[in-house]
Each structure stands twice: as C-alpha cells, then as structure tokens.
Amino acid sequence: MHAHKLTEGIYYSDPVAETDRPLLGLVAGSQGTVAVDAGTSPSHARDFLTALEELTGTPFGVGTGGGANRDEVPIQRQFITHWHWDHIFGMQTIGATSLAHELTAQKVAELRGLSWDDAGLDHLVETGFLPRFAADCLKTEMPSPSQRQLIPIDRSFHSAGQIDLGDITCIFEHLGGSHTDDSSILYVPERGVLFLGDCVYGRRYKGAYGYRLETLVPMRDRLKRFKATHYLISHEALHSAEKLFGFLDPLIKTGELVGETTDYQAAAERYRRQHGAAPNQEAAQMIRFFTEPNTALAR
Ligand SMILES: [Zn+2]
Incomplete structure (x- = not known):
C-alpha cells in the first residue's frame, strides 16, 4: 500500500478496489494529528500506518497497546466520515479517540449489536442489509471472525466543530447528501484540502443504485462554498x-x-431534444442513475 504527501501536513493512502478499501487520510499539524477514516480492517489500518512511516520516517501511534513505541507520534483523533463498514473496522487499530456525527455514532452502535461471524455475514446478505461484495471483502480482509471487532464512537457532534492542530485546523461538518444521511466532511482551510468520504456517491433505493435531487442539490451547493483546491473522495x-x-x-x-x-x-428522448444528440454512454449512465431509483420507488 502506498501513502502520498498531498501538501504540507496532509497525507493519504491509495484506495484498493479488490477489497473496497477507501483512501485513509492523516492531517499532521504542529500541535497534533488527526486520522480521517479508519479503514476496512485492522490490516488496512496497519498497512496505512506502515506506509506513512515509510514515507515520513515518523512512526505514528497505534493507540495505547502494550508494546507502544516510545518514539511514536500519537494520533489524537480518528474522524469517521460515515458509518459504512469499509470506513470503521480499522478503528480498533488506529486506536485514537473516535469522532463522528451523532447519526454515525448511532449507526455504529447498531452495527455493534449485529453478528459479524461468517453465518452472521451471510444472514446480513440474505436480508439485503449488506451487498454480497461487501461481505466477501470483509471475509478477505478479516479471515478470522475474532478480527471483526467494532468499537463505539467516543465523541459525537450535531452539526460542526473544529480541531486546532497549531499551524493548521480541521473543520468538520455534517453534510448528509446523496450517499448517506450521516456523511460528514473534514476541511483543512490553510491547505485547501477537503476530505469528502463517500458523500458524492449515490445510494441504493429499494436495491436500485442512483441519486435523488432532494439530497444531491443541497449537497452540491454546500460543497461549492468551500474554497478547496484538493478534494479527496x-x-x-x-x-x-x-x-x-x-x-x-x-x-x-x-x-x-x-x-x-x-x-x-422517454428521458433519453428528452435528452436528445435538449442536446441535439442522443446520450453517449456517460450521459446514458447518468439518466439511469435517476430513472432506476424512480422505478424502484414507484413499485
Ligand atoms: Zn459508503
């Protein structure tokens, strides 16, 4: 796994498609360090910390575990962008005090009440709670059910807040939006960096993946107010x-x-009249992002 330095004090790792690992971020200021998302599994979180150490020469802290390296630079907070499994199962390994929106905290508490062993995962797939792909990724990332530990969110917020890291600031805000109702973003104004989590993706409406304008438009309008130069999705x-x-x-x-x-x-015909040409592949996909949820919700 590779980590990159985006700009002074801002690091991130590459996402990994095979097991749906999202990118993880680290904001390191003169007075403290904040991780952004915790990853799909303990091994994902550990790979990130190892990649950071290779890149920076600094061993960032992995919590209060017994064999703590005394030269470690502790991570004070892990900010969680939303409740999805691929962002939270690494929390135990990052080890820092977790911070998330109150809806995220509520969801994580619900997830802690579910069974995550192999039979439990199969059950979550059967009930439609978890896509088959996600269950397979969790099994690959954490072959032993004993690795599938979820710890609670330590601190939650209602709308927004900020963490002063000395030379830089982390501003966090609840955004909601097209992907999940709890999605939150983290903004570092001094560096023009905005961590978006999954917020700009669609969601499933009765099984149909796509978008609805009522969550998409307010989200886009709010995102436009940030004066960022780098957006991490x-x-x-x-x-x-x-x-x-x-x-x-x-x-x-x-x-x-x-x-x-x-x-x-009918929608493609409207598109053709408006644009003077039939929708290309990309435009056709965008049309389906709306017609398919419309169809599912009309059933
Ligand atoms: Zn997600």
Missing part, C-alpha cells in the same frame, strides 16, 4: 474542483431533465 483519491463539479453539475442537470419519470427511453 474515498474510492477514487484526488479530484480538482473542476473535475468534481464537472461531474456533479451535469448530473444535476440530468436529474432535472429526468424528473420523476421511470421510463429510460
């Missing part, structure tokens, strides 16, 4: 503002064009 790594809004703006235009229709052909 969990499963893609780095984007510019141009690229991020070059995706969100046409997506919203497409959603406005689709409206409540469930009929892909």
Whole structure:
C-alpha cells in the first residue's frame, strides 16, 4: 500500500478496489494529528500506518497497546466520515479517540449489536442489509471472525466543530447528501484540502443504485462554498474542483431533465431534444442513475 504527501501536513493512502478499501487520510499539524477514516480492517489500518512511516520516517501511534513505541507520534483523533463498514473496522487499530456525527455514532452502535461471524455475514446478505461484495471483502480482509471487532464512537457532534492542530485546523461538518444521511466532511482551510468520504456517491433505493435531487442539490451547493483546491473522495483519491463539479453539475442537470419519470427511453428522448444528440454512454449512465431509483420507488 502506498501513502502520498498531498501538501504540507496532509497525507493519504491509495484506495484498493479488490477489497473496497477507501483512501485513509492523516492531517499532521504542529500541535497534533488527526486520522480521517479508519479503514476496512485492522490490516488496512496497519498497512496505512506502515506506509506513512515509510514515507515520513515518523512512526505514528497505534493507540495505547502494550508494546507502544516510545518514539511514536500519537494520533489524537480518528474522524469517521460515515458509518459504512469499509470506513470503521480499522478503528480498533488506529486506536485514537473516535469522532463522528451523532447519526454515525448511532449507526455504529447498531452495527455493534449485529453478528459479524461468517453465518452472521451471510444472514446480513440474505436480508439485503449488506451487498454480497461487501461481505466477501470483509471475509478477505478479516479471515478470522475474532478480527471483526467494532468499537463505539467516543465523541459525537450535531452539526460542526473544529480541531486546532497549531499551524493548521480541521473543520468538520455534517453534510448528509446523496450517499448517506450521516456523511460528514473534514476541511483543512490553510491547505485547501477537503476530505469528502463517500458523500458524492449515490445510494441504493429499494436495491436500485442512483441519486435523488432532494439530497444531491443541497449537497452540491454546500460543497461549492468551500474554497478547496484538493478534494479527496474515498474510492477514487484526488479530484480538482473542476473535475468534481464537472461531474456533479451535469448530473444535476440530468436529474432535472429526468424528473420523476421511470421510463429510460422517454428521458433519453428528452435528452436528445435538449442536446441535439442522443446520450453517449456517460450521459446514458447518468439518466439511469435517476430513472432506476424512480422505478424502484414507484413499485
Ligand atoms: Zn459508503
């Protein structure tokens, strides 16, 4: 696993598609250090800390475990962007005080009440709670059920807050948005860096993946108020503002064009009349991001 220095005091690791590992972040100021998301598993979190040490020469702390290296630089907080499994099963390994939105804390508490052994995972797939791919990734990342430990969120917030790290600041805010209701972002204004988690992705509506304008538009409008130059999206790594809004703006235009229709052909015909050409592959996908949830919700 590789870690990168984005800019002074900001590090991140590459996402890994095979087991759906999101990128993990580290914000290191003169007075303290904050991790952004904890990863899919203890081995994911450990790989991140090892990659950081290889990159910076600094062993960042892995909590209060017995064999703590006395030269370790402790991580004071782990900020969790949302409740999805691939962002939280590494919390035990990062070890720092966890911080998340109150909805995230509530969800993690619910997840702690579920059974995560192999039979439990199969049950979560059967009930539709967990995609099969996610269950497979969790089994690959944590072959032994005893590794699948979820610790509670230590501190939760209602709307926003900030952590002063000396020369830099972490501003965290609840955003909600298209992916989950609890999604929160972390902004480092001095460096123009915005950690987005998964917030700009879609979600499943009765099994159909896609977007709804009522969560998408307010999210896009709020994201536009940040004066960031680097946007980190969990499963893609780095984007510019141009690229991020070059995706969100046409997506919203497409959603406005689709409206409540469930009929892909009708929406594609509207697109053709408006643009003077049939939708290309990318535009066709965007249309389906709206017609498919519309269809599922109309059933
Ligand atoms: Zn997610």
